[in-house]
Amino acid sequence: DFDTYALRILDALEAPESTDDAYGSCGICCGPEEVLSCEGSCLPDVLLGDTLCDYKFNCADLDFDAGDCADPMANSLVINEIDPNQGGTDKFEFIELMSISTMEFVLDGGWRLDVINGYSDQGAPVEVLHSIILDDDSIVFLGDRVVIASAEIIADLPFSVARFEMEHNFIQNQHEAVALYRFDGPSDEWVLVDSVAWGEAVDGFGEGEPGPMDDATQDLSIGRCPDGKDSDDNASDFITMPPTPGKENICE
Numbered sequence: 001d002f003d004t005y006a007l008r009i010l011d012a013l014e015a016p017e018s019t020d021d022a023y024g025s026c027g028i029c030c031g032p033e034e035v036l037s038c039e040g041s042c043l044p045d046v047l048l049g050d051t052l053c054d055y056k057f058n059c060a061d062l063d064f065d066a067g068d069c070a071d072p073m074a075n076s077l078v079i080n081e082i083d084p085n086q087g088g089t090d091k092f093e094f095i096e097l098m099s100i101s102t103m104e105f106v107l108d109g110g111w112r113l114d115v116i117n118g119y120s121d122q123g124a125p126v127e128v129l130h131s132i133i134l135d136d137d138s139i140v141f142l143g144d145r146v147v148i149a150s151a152e153i154i155a156d157l158p159f160s161v162a163r164f165e166m167e168h169n170f171i172q173n174q175h176e177a178v179a180l181y182r183f184d185g186p187s188d189e190w191v192l193v194d195s196v197a198w199g200e201a202v203d204g205f206g207e208g209e210p211g212p213m214d215d216a217t218q219d220l221s222i223g224r225c226p227d228g229k230d231s232d233d234n235a236s237d238f239i240t241m242p243p244t245p246g247k248e249n250i251c252e
Contacts (some may be wrong), residue, residue: 055110058185069185075105078230079180079196081223083243084171085216093171094149094245099140100228109135116177118202130170138162147245161246177205196234198222208233212240225251
């Protein structure tokens with residue numbers, strides 16, 4: 001949630017600043033209560049090896065956050081609900097993610113969501129419409145939700161839900177997919193964690209058969225039933241349902 005990350009660095013903020021004027025020729029030099037991150041910024045050293053995998057420490061030089069990032073699948077989100085299509089102009093689109101991990105983790109740039117256009121006109125390849133880096137320093141616990149959505153949806157989310165605002169029409173309506181990736185420090189690669197296609201199969205994306213089409217005439221989304229269910233088959237895991245961004249899915 002939004003407040004927990006601040007508590008992690010409170011002790012570091014209270015630490016006295018270094019009074020040294022010269023640090024030698026080390027290039028970028030950090031204070032006594034800081035550590036140089038993988039990307040070259042100085043961050044509070046209390047974040048290193050604190051049991052939470054921090055993307056900014058997920059490199060070999062820092063032993064993959066002192067071991068916190070050794071297993072990229074230990075911290076897991078799934079794509080839980082999608083509403084790509086509404087009647088008229090699509091102003092209420094959203095993608096909801098949900099944590100199914102027993103360990104908490106931080107959204108500090110190590111997660112990426114790709115929105116895919118699967119329609120291949122005259123043999124054109126699939127296209128990544130948006131590649132969204134999840135980076136707001138929220139800490140996510142088991143059962144927490146993360147919503148990527150238009151401003152209209154963001155405005156009505158519960159306060160504790162992490163959110164990332166997108167423009168209208170950021171998801172196309174049919175023959176589309178979304179794919180969720182986690183950065184793996186040891187392999188220095190983005191690892192595919194989850195992928196959902198709906199309506200029609202999308203080459204290279206989705207799990208098993210595609211999920212159902214979203215029906216704009218009935219104000220429905222597609223979502224996992226129950227929440228978080230992942231059998232690796234979109235057709236089995238997803239049903240049409242009333243949209244519930246940031247809240248429990250309605251399985252009726």
